[in-house]
Amino acid sequence: MKKRFPSNIVMIAFCVALGTQVTRAQVPSPVVDPQGDALDVLSLGGPLIDIDTIDITFDATNLFFSISFHTPILPPQSGLPNSIFGILELDTDQNVATSIPGAPAQNTVSPPFPFVTMGTDFGISFDPGNTIGFARLFDSAGFDTDVPVTYGPNGVNGTVPLSALGGDDGLLHYTYVGGNGVGNLTDALDQVGVSVPEPASVVTLLTGCGLVLARRPRRGR
Ligand SMILES: [Ca+2]
Numbered sequence: 674m675k676k677r678f679p680s681n682i683v684m685i686a687f688c689v690a691l692g693t694q695v696t697r698a699q700v701p702s703p704v705v706d707p708q709g710d711a712l713d714v715l716s717l718g719g720p721l722i723d724i725d726t727i728d729i730t731f732d733a734t735n736l737f738f739s740i741s742f743h744t745p746i747l748p749p750q751s752g753l754p755n756s757i758f759g760i761l762e763l764d765t766d767q768n769v770a771t772s773i774p775g776a777p778a779q780n781t782v783s784p785p786f787p788f789v790t791m792g793t794d795f796g797i798s799f800d801p802g803n804t805i806g807f808a809r810l811f812d813s814a815g816f817d818t819d820v821p822v823t824y825g826p827n828g829v830n831g832t833v834p835l836s837a838l839g840g841d842d843g844l845l846h847y848t849y850v851g852g853n854g855v856g857n858l859t860d861a862l863d864q865v866g867v868s869v870p871e872p873a874s875v876v877t878l879l880t881g882c883g884l885v886l887a888r889r890p891r892r893g894r
């Protein structure tokens with residue numbers, strides 16, 4: 674089954690902005706979004722689900738994402754006002770010229786959300802229609818698969834095999850737009866995030882380099 678952007682976002686596509694477009698800075702993970710910037714975008718009410726921090730890291734095998742909110746949240750399938758819905762958008766080739774048509778989704782509501790210059794190649798949707806315990810990873814070519822996720826009182830995290838991202842190297846750009854359980858849009862990431870290597874993999878890399886250097890024969894011996 675071909676996955677689409679969450680229906681709520683598609684329905685408000687008529688809100689596409691014609692205003693001045695500003696190229697947003699690219700910020701290495703973790704990206705901290707302002708507190709108190711959530712809005713009642715569609716005048717539907719409900720909790721102002723307010724993005725706090727989004728962190729995406731990678732190692733040689735997997736991509737790791739973590740989204741936290743200033744406000745208490747529940748999984749999308751809970752069906753309560755503070756359930757989240759949204760989409761984490763991934764520009765895996767870091768190329769604005771390649772993207773899912775219409776992406777990034779947050780540009781369909783820009784303003785009030787910032788316009789971001791990014792060519793989304795994959796999306797991870799947090800949607801009431803998803804299987805409990807999973808988000809959905811999809812692209813524009815019909816690829817669509819479950820991604821296991823874990824919810825806490827203020828956030829969600831998950832792991833995606835790089836093989837499911839077209840064998841990407843893990844370096845990618847990202848943004849997020851989402852809202853609450855009554856179908857209202859409330860916040861979007863203000864900047865374009867850039868994934869970074871897992872600290873453990875950096876240590877491994879440096880350790881490996883150290884071993885290589887240690888094993889190199891010294892001159893003059
Ligand atoms: Ca925020």
Ligand SMILES: [Ca+2]
Pocket residue numbers: 764765766767768769770771772791792793794
């Ligand atoms: Ca792209």
Ligand SMILES: [Ca+2]
Pocket residue numbers: 764765766767841842843844845
């Ligand atoms: Ca990449």
